[in-house]
Amino acid sequence: MNASLGKIRVAIVDDEPLARLAVKVRLAQRSEFELVAEYGDGDSALEGIAALRPDLVFMDVQMPGKSGIEVLAALPPRQRPMAVLLTAWDNFALQAFDLAAIDYLLKPVDDERLDEALDRALRAWPYRRNDSAAPAQWTRSFTVRSGARTVLVPAGEVERIEADGDYATLHTGGKTWLVRERLHTLATQLDPHLFQRVHRSTIVRLDMIAELRALTNRDALLRLRDGSLLRASRTYMPALADALDHLNKKTA
Known part of the structure; x- marks a missing residue:
């Protein structure tokens, strides 16, 4: 990864502590990524992601409150981070495609598959970053x-x-x-x-x-x-x- 781009800031959203831990352990072995937040439900995730604006989010699909799909859909497209969806079910692929998720992982996720998703994020990051860094028309x-x-x-x-x-x-x-x-x-x-x-x-x-x-x-x-x-x-x-x-x- 081009060092000038900096580390990819990651948030983990999952109501299962062990599932969050599995992603955290793998992230700790990858110097290109920095964990900046974790959330256990969709409602707090929506507020936190809107405020913190991470670059990448590992998002559980089914959680208390808002689902992962609802959280991503509620964010304006320009503020929507790269997303890797985590789920025990395989029937959310269409929604994942609509939200431009970069990967879709079925639980339990093995390390090799998780590394593949991280590699995909690394490849996508320069293009997503350049798009998000385009001059914004902030309210004057x-x-x-x-x-x-x-x-x-x-x-x-x-x-x-x-x-x-x-x-x-x-x-x-x-x-x-x-x-x-x-x-x-x-x-x-x-x-x-x-x-x-x-x-x-x-x-x-x-x-x-x-x-x-x-x-x-x-x-x-x-x-x-x-x-x-x-x-x-x-x-x-x-x-x-x-x-x-x-x-x-x-x-x-």
């Missing part, structure tokens, strides 16, 4: 209504965004604006180097964070520059830590 401004007026709010002036049912509230300079978009949709439209979702109900502009304090349950308490206190869920902490590290290196 929001169109909001203020009485009879239409106002453009620059994204760079937004300090945080909070969910409000089917809408979202922008906070900027002491003012609030209501936009007709769900928070999940906005999270996919904003530059992740500038904004990060820190909770299922909150997105924060990274340079607004003045202090981050770890809590005992792996959540964190954020203090913003305007004095606001927000809770960051542990689901979003790995992606937030990566984004803050990138921001610090950029401004150093």
Whole structure:
């Protein structure tokens, strides 16, 4: 693998701890891959993958909550990682093809077959990476209504965004604006180097964070520059830590 591409960041999603362990053991023997997260159910996997954006996911098909197929289908195509589906049944091949999965492994998976899937990911990675690295049209401004007026709010002036049912509230300079978009949709439209979702109900502009304090349950308490206190869920902490590290290196 071309070293300039870096390691392939992997997430494992399976409700069986032993199944996750089998993949983890094999990954540990392959220096080209880095395990960044593991999840035991579909609901937490969807939130975690959307926040962390791994390059490759080993996805169990049948799990509590959302199935693996439903998790992948719920992700926007540009955010959908390379996927290797894991299942005890052989009747999901068509769905796997529709979601552009790179492999489909039947349990119990032997080491040789797992290595074959990893090799396939290595071959596909340069092409997937180049596609995902294409210039993204991140949201530059929001169109909001203020009485009879239409106002453009620059994204760079937004300090945080909070969910409000089917809408979202922008906070900027002491003012609030209501936009007709769900928070999940906005999270996919904003530059992740500038904004990060820190909770299922909150997105924060990274340079607004003045202090981050770890809590005992792996959540964190954020203090913003305007004095606001927000809770960051542990689901979003790995992606937030990566984004803050990138921001610090950029401004150093």
